[in-house]
Amino acid sequence: MNKTDKMVKLNLFAILFLLLGNIGNSMAQGSVIDDYKLHQDSIVYQIRTGINIGGFSPLPFPAEIREIKGFNPRLNFSVEGSATYWIGGEKRLWGVKAGIKLENKGMKTDSKVKNYSMEILGDNGERVAGNWTGGVSTQVVNSYITIPIAVTYAMNENWGFSLGTFCSLILEKDFSGYVYDGYLREGGPTGNKVEFREDNIATYDFSNELRKFTYGIEIGSNWNASRHLNVFSNLSWGLNDVFKSDFKTITFAMKPIYLNVGFGYVF
Amino acid sequence: MKYILLFFTVLFCLPFMSCIKDELPNAEADILSCSVDSMILKKDPIIQNERVQIFVKSFVDLTSQAPVFTLSPGATIYPQSGTPLNFTKPQLYIVTSEDGQSQKTYEVSYISSAVGSKYSFEHVRTENSKYDIFYEIDDDNQNIMDWASGNAGFSLTGIASKPDDYPTARLLNGKEGQGVRLVTRLTGALGATMGKPLAAGNIFMGEFDLGTSITAPLKSLRLGMPVDFVPYAFRGFFKYKAGELFKEGNVEKPDRKDSWDCYAIFFETDSTLKHLDGTNRFTHDNILAIARILPEDRIESGEWSSFHIPFVFKDNAIIDEKKLKDGKYSLTLVFTSSIDGDTFAGAEGSTLLIDEIEIIHE
Numbered sequence: 051m052n053k054t055d056k057m058v059k060l061n062l063f064a065i066l067f068l069l070l071g072n073i074g075n076s077m078a079q080g081s082v083i084d085d086y087k088l089h090q091d092s093i094v095y096q097i098r099t100g101i102n103i104g105g106f107s108p109l110p111f112p113a114e115i116r117e118i119k120g121f122n123p124r125l126n127f128s129v130e131g132s133a134t135y136w137i138g139g140e141k142r143l144w145g146v147k148a149g150i151k152l153e154n155k156g157m158k159t160d161s162k163v164k165n166y167s168m169e170i171l172g173d174n175g176e177r178v179a180g181n182w183t184g185g186v187s188t189q190v191v192n193s194y195i196t197i198p199i200a201v202t203y204a205m206n207e208n209w210g211f212s213l214g215t216f217c218s219l220i221l222e223k224d225f226s227g228y229v230y231d232g233y234l235r236e237g238g239p240t241g242n243k244v245e246f247r248e249d250n251i252a253t254y255d256f257s258n259e260l261r262k263f264t265y266g267i268e269i270g271s272n273w274n275a276s277r278h279l280n281v282f283s284n285l286s287w288g289l290n291d292v293f294k295s296d297f298k299t300i301t302f303a304m305k306p307i308y309l310n311v312g313f314g315y316v317f
Numbered sequence: 318m319k320y321i322l323l324f325f326t327v328l329f330c331l332p333f334m335s336c337i338k339d340e341l342p343n344a345e346a347d348i349l350s351c352s353v354d355s356m357i358l359k360k361d362p363i364i365q366n367e368r369v370q371i372f373v374k375s376f377v378d379l380t381s382q383a384p385v386f387t388l389s390p391g392a393t394i395y396p397q398s399g400t401p402l403n404f405t406k407p408q409l410y411i412v413t414s415e416d417g418q419s420q421k422t423y424e425v426s427y428i429s430s431a432v433g434s435k436y437s438f439e440h441v442r443t444e445n446s447k448y449d450i451f452y453e454i455d456d457d458n459q460n461i462m463d464w465a466s467g468n469a470g471f472s473l474t475g476i477a478s479k480p481d482d483y484p485t486a487r488l489l490n491g492k493e494g495q496g497v498r499l500v501t502r503l504t505g506a507l508g509a510t511m512g513k514p515l516a517a518g519n520i521f522m523g524e525f526d527l528g529t530s531i532t533a534p535l536k537s538l539r540l541g542m543p544v545d546f547v548p549y550a551f552r553g554f555f556k557y558k559a560g561e562l563f564k565e566g567n568v569e570k571p572d573r574k575d576s577w578d579c580y581a582i583f584f585e586t587d588s589t590l591k592h593l594d595g596t597n598r599f600t601h602d603n604i605l606a607i608a609r610i611l612p613e614d615r616i617e618s619g620e621w622s623s624f625h626i627p628f629v630f631k632d633n634a635i636i637d638e639k640k641l642k643d644g645k646y647s648l649t650l651v652f653t654s655s656i657d658g659d660t661f662a663g664a665e666g667s668t669l670l671i672d673e674i675e676i677i678h679e
Contacts, residue, residue, distance in 0.1 A: 164340065170475070238419070
């Protein structure tokens with residue numbers, strides 16, 4: 051991560067906290083109009099912090115993937131501010147929730163593939179297509195600003211559930227890795243064969259091929275420990291390929307599937 | 318925290334682990350090896366991606382030969398391995414992969430003519446519509462030897478878009494007819510990631526083993542072809558222009574100037590030494606004679622200049638006539654546009670042109 055990226059990230063966190071600060075203020079100010087007050091009371095503000103555990107994965111796995119030799123979900127943090135509008139006054143059974151979330155989604159995998167069709171692009175437009183059999187190590191470190199919108203349902207005092215959608219804008223991106231210990235067949239399964247052993251690796255970096263916008267669905271639950279504190283888990287499932295549609299190197303769609311778990315504080 | 322992570326990792330991975338699908342049938346259609354009676358062989362067969370060359374002694378009857386092949390797992394071959402065929406002309410074999418999706422046609426030839434001693438480089442084909450391969454023919458116009466080069470390796474850098482972009486290419490206006498143009502080229506981003514930032518133009522008598530060219534570049538030069546003569550001098554014509562900026566790997570060395578190189582080595586093959594390679598080409602005990610251009614003769618020249626290099630025989634070198642007849646003696650010629658190209662040192666743009674090469678023999 052370079053310095054500018056870090057700055058961008060810090061700034062965004064600052065904006066988020068300012069936003070939340072304002073919410074607090076406006077709440078404290080109270081209101082003069084009853085009607086407005088009623089609505090105001092129906093809106094509940096919350097901040098959440100948590101971790102993202104998951105991966106970018108094709109589903110189902112293509113047959114070219116023969117083995118997952120290693121998987122490290124990395125430590126991905128998330129922070130979210132949201133507002134929930136509860137319908138039905140005092141009962142508060144159903145609500146609509148919208149938020150803004152800063153989150154990292156990353157992973158590190160080590161897999162073994164067989165006859166896996168790929169194309170490597172060099173910085174100066176070099177282009178080598180072929181079929182790879184052997185090891186593939188992939189690292190993803192992405193951060194996103196995400197807008198989740200969900201319908202919430204409070205089952206009882208303690209348990210709540212939500213179902214919704216999200217869209218994400220990518221802020222920082224790294225999708226890179228290397229191939230090792232195997233062989234490449236140039237152009238296809240019958241092409242010229244060249245081996246890679248031991249120290250020989252070929253690196254790749256597909257960061258610039260990542261799509262800016264991703265969207266998906268999410269399903270969540272939370273358990274209220276007290277009026278203010280809760281723990282939550284939220285499974286988000288990307289629906290579009292993380293790569294641009296004209297990106298042909300990875301022949302199957304990779305989608306982010308992440309479980310977000312953490313603590314929430316309700317104002 | 319660690320345990321929570323571990324727990325969720327396992328939880329998350331479980332459905333994926335069980336998702337590994339059954340392995341697909343093999344998609345490859347290779348001839349992996351070729352065996353024929355070793356009594357008739359002059360040298361081990363050369364198996365390339367679409368070509369098998371079997372070098373046999375001159376007395377061998379080619380009208381009925383039945384080579385036996387091993388193939389990629391599950392692949393099939395037509396005509397069947399071991400079928401007697403008439404190899405006075407090359408035969409085509411079709412290999413079909415286990416999954417039935419890929420097919421590859423191999424040209425299999427038995428070569429009983431020994432390689433000649435004059436090389437004019439008039440015969441060139443474009444391999445896979447990518448790069449040039451020079452070859453020698455016999456009196457029946459049959460290909461009896463491909464000149465080897467590192468072009469197949471350069472193809473993997475993705476830099477070249479036409480044959481002229483390769484380090485080894487045809488020169489339309491040679492000394493007489495066509496000649497060879499060798500140019501030291503940068504290998505770009507992909508070459509650099511494989512630790513091979515530069516490729517010298519080269520052409521040699523032998524075989525370039527692309528398969529091991531990344532793992533063991535020096536070993537991938539398999540030098541030598543059987544000859545039926547004893548050489549005493551090596552001559553030909555060249556032009557040379559060194560590139561501007563010398564580099565050792567990625568390090569610029571402005572005080573060094575690039576130079577070309579050419580040499581010929583005559584050696585004996587036996588059960589342990591089938592060919593020389595980049596690690597032992599000047600030092601192996603089986604070497605009988607070496608002809609290498611002297612440092613003071615490796616000059617730059619804008620005009621066709623001639624060179625003439627005598628073979629220097631070892632004091633104890635004895636030539637056995639029977640072995641000579643059986644193809645036990647091999648010869649290699651090597652030309653390169655950068656003398657230290659093997660270790661990825663040289664200057665981009667160094668250009669060596671050669672033509673009308675001849676081995677003078679008794």
